[in-house]
Amino acid sequence: DQQVKQNSPSLSVQEGRISILNCDYTNSMFDYFLWYKKYPAEGPTFLISISSIKDKNEDGRFTVFLNKSAKHLSLHIVPSQPGDSAVYFCAASATGNTGKLIFGQGTTLQVKP
Amino acid sequence: DAGVTQSPTHLIKTRGQQVTLRCSPISGHKSVSWYQQVLGQGPQFIFQYYEKEERGRGNFPDRFSARQFPNYSSELNVNALLLGDSALYLCASSLFRYPPYEQYFGPGTRLTVT
Numbered sequence: 400d401q402q403v404k405q406n407s408p409s410l411s412v413q414e415g416r417i418s419i420l421n422c423d424y425t426n427s428m429f430d431y432f433l434w435y436k437k438y439p440a441e442g443p444t445f446l447i448s449i450s451s452i453k454d455k456n457e458d459g460r461f462t463v464f465l466n467k468s469a470k471h472l473s474l475h476i477v478p479s480q481p482g483d484s485a486v487y488f489c490a491a492s493a494t495g496n497t498g499k500l501i502f503g504q505g506t507t508l509q510v511k512p
Numbered sequence: 513d514a515g516v517t518q519s520p521t522h523l524i525k526t527r528g529q530q531v532t533l534r535c536s537p538i539s540g541h542k543s544v545s546w547y548q549q550v551l552g553q554g555p556q557f558i559f560q561y562y563e564k565e566e567r568g569r570g571n572f573p574d575r576f577s578a579r580q581f582p583n584y585s586s587e588l589n590v591n592a593l594l595l596g597d598s599a600l601y602l603c604a605s606s607l608f609r610y611p612p613y614e615q616y617f618g619p620g621t622r623l624t625v626t
Binding site for chain 2: 403433435448490503504505
């Protein structure tokens with residue numbers, strides 16, 4: 400039972416353009432969402448998070464949007480840079496769920512120069 | 513400040529053996545979580561420890577166990593290794609037990625079971 404889904408295994412964009420990575424979830428108890436970036440041979444690196452009481456959170460080039468009615472979140476990267484090429488994971492947690500993060504399968508982003 | 517550290521980096525074991533993986537959290541972080549990541553999938557939650565007590569357990573068999581020490585470092589033990597235990601084992605630390613919090617991951621231990 401995949402509670403967090405990233406339906407696009409890969410995404411390719413041109414440098415300077417916008418990258419949009421999508422994530423869907425099924426558990427309505429999730430109330431905190433995070434995005435991680437992972438390079439080969441490294442652990443996931445925290446990027447940005449959002450609480451369910453918000454619908455948008457920005458941090459520099461990264462913006463996360465949350466649509467609770469659609470159980471959908473997205474990560475926007477503007478402008479995209481070649482160094483952004485990595486695997487991106489969305490993750491979700493439910494309050495009281497003892498800190499357990501449920502991860503999606505990941506989306507591989509390639510930013511072409 | 514140093515990030516989350518894990519040892520060893522790589523490990524090769526034989527089926528039926530036992531393995532111990534180690535993790536040191538970021539200084540000041542009291543929560544340590546363990547995840548298993550198999551190729552092509554996202555990390556899967558195994559355990560969370562907070563203030564030296566188990567606070568959460570994922571859907572893993574009893575062959576998996578863990579503990580947290582007074583200095584908040586942690587060990588993950590896997591007994592009776594199976595081929596399917598081959599994976600990247602990730603440790604993550606966080607300041608808090610509940611959201612809002614962010615978990616910071618170490619580089620992982622690559623376990624290969626032959």
